[in-house]
Amino acid sequence: MNNSNRRSFFKKSLVMAGAFSSGSLFNQLHAEDFEEKAKIYNDLSPEEMASNEDYWSLIQQAYPASSSPVLNLNNGGVSPSPKLVLDAVDRYDKMANMAPSYYMWRILDQGREPLRQKLADLGGCDPEEIGINRNATEALNSVIHGLDLNKGDEVIGSIQDYPNMMNAWKQRALREGIVYKQLSFDFPIEDDEHIVDMYRKAISPKTKIIHVTHVINWVGQIMPVKKICRMAHERGIEVIVDGAHSFGLLDFDIPDLEADYFGTSLHKYLSAPIGTGMMWIKKEHISKVWPLFCDQDPTRGDIRKFESLGTRSFPLEQGIGEAINFHNAIGRKRKEERARYLKNYWAEKAIKIPGVKLHTSLKPEYSCVIAGVSIDGMTPRELESTLLKTYKIHTSPVSFENIDVVRVSPHVYTKPSDLDRLVKALAELAAK
Template identity: 40%
Template sequence: MSTLSKRQFLKSVVGATSLATVNGPNLTELLASVAHVPATTLAQQEEFWGQIRTAFPVTTEFIQLENGYYSLAAKPVLDKYLQHIQQVNAVSSYYMRTRQFDDKRVAKTQLANLLGCSADELIITRNTTESLDTVIAGIDWKAGDEAVMAEQDYGAMLDMFRLQSRRHGTVNRVVSLPNHPQSDAELVSLYEKAITPKTRLLMVCHMVNITGQIMPIRQIVEMAHKHNVEVMVDGAHAFGQLNFALPDLGGCDYYASSLHKWLGAPLGAGILYVRKDKIAGLWPLFADSSVADDDIRKLNHTGTHPVATDLAIQDAIQFHEGIGIERKEARLRYLQRYWTDRVRHRPNIVLNTPEVPARSCAIANVGIAQKKPAELAKLLFDNYKIFTVAINSPAVRGVRVTPHLYTTTTELDTFVQALTKLAG
């Protein structure tokens, strides 16, 4: 081991990811061949996306339409991830003591470049829940302080706000989002009416996880800041799916996402962005006396954890950038519109996702009159081998449908036929 330099070891552990697959086309050549094709045109070319599908280990046991929880890592990424596990394991504590933090900074610098922020404003976490909980629990709440959120927000986040209410005596003001808003102004006004002089934090989804609705984040942030209210954005489904950068969002104070959803990293990776001037005001969940109060690393004292996941983030980014975010967003929106446009106005079928194309991307939610969401999800799987997830809340009753780049229109044809038959 003494003959192995740190530079050599780094090269062996985080070598470049090839976009060529073992049993598929050379994706580098494939992507070069369509470099001149506009993203919206390419989105409809099934032959091209059929070749992209070969880069993913897609199951043949059922039609996977619940990719929003955790999507497949591409074969090149998965192969590198397994190599990282083996190579780190081979030298164990040597890697942990000499390389892990340097390598993690490389990954978070690449992520910061994608997000459009400084690496000193971002940490790598395990998921969106951990990231947002770090903020919610880190604020120095006082009795009577208020937070604004929506009932359509992710349940774990609502639970965390309830916990602060129990512990500190805070007040949670909950709005309900319309599934089919008439304008951005309607949504902004809804949040603004919930703000009072006691409001300290507003949480909003970049993309609502149960319906796929894309929220007007910039307008909401600018409105909230006029009232001196901080804004925390749940970007669990936006990062890696939508073409944006943080400056586009109007200067939000906090942003979080999961990397094992639309970026395609292995399970168990997320990010948290904290605007530089907000770092010092957050209390860390786990103490680390070696880090200054205004250093974001104080929020990232995770102890020993699976570092192979951190290493594979770089591989996932390379694959993601190889395809290109414009192509990804265009294809994902096309797939959603492909099936929703065919069922939206059919009898007994209820779409809980906005009809305006710009208000959604891959995710949509559909229900059938007189059928409970759990019943619909079970019928789809038992009778048609289509996997979705049931959503049953006061404002949204249906199944969430999340195709991915490896989803085919033929699979969506099967889904449409199943919905039509089940709807009578």
């Protein structure tokens, strides 16, 4: 094949088989099966579908992780991808390596705008408000470091926010003299007004920003973001939302949160390739936020100024597209209800075991898939280590501020039988 034919072939390959086309890998491999299952159970509500193991077995089969010898219950850290996402990244990585600077910047880069639109559709927002980057830390640090704040201006967050975001605010406080105030919550909390009131009481005339985590990383508490935003806006205060553990899991549109800024990782519950993320900035705020990385016009009102990262992995963007295809075929509400069902499946059994304590609400408005658990007489590190060494169950130990738990976070590929294995392990350890 000569060079001209090779270029023509790869261009046609991208158009015909790219994640943003009718020839996507999802359409080739899964669309027909998903449609057939959907027709069979068309009359079932998302809540009813949550426990339908025939349907979810189809999803499980698409994930190589479902057959791993180590049971992965730390999807809140990084989620594995379905095979078609891995295949898409591999396909376009091989293409790029034929002539990297050509295929990346002249061929694969054509997928950026279709991806932006696809992410906007998923988030229920304007594509001109979506920036594509590598993770929630990068997205939110772009905002945290990009806002003009003066010495003495106050920011309110909490000690249960994600460390990378807290450290970004602490760095600004250390270097520029802003005041970073942190609340402390005793989760679980099943009272929205109590949470909102804590933020309200911390506000002073110097408060400029409230930073809130949508789903608390450590124990899965869902925070009343919309209520916090409304309260803050009544006082002329802007709100930054860390959506790392909510986007791709909970059924919501980003603008409905009524926040000003939102950042997320796509390699968690969306199951996109590792090292992918997204930011959302309300359109009227874009021009006033300085990009974290240099741009030729840092004050322009174009969201793309936050994407000046230099060389990046274009094949990952095709993988994001295929992850969205897979996610959309399941459906947002159906996915959320399945995830919550899996959490409740093991947690409702575990809380009946003497010596086992749950640190997460079981009410649907306050939690979804992530939960914290502990056993009397065992530290989180001891429990996590024993679960892994003795039972081949991978979780995440958390000893942070006032939280001492092992975090358990299944995913839609997790089988109830896997969670029976967890419950059995907890019962045996608690009995010792």
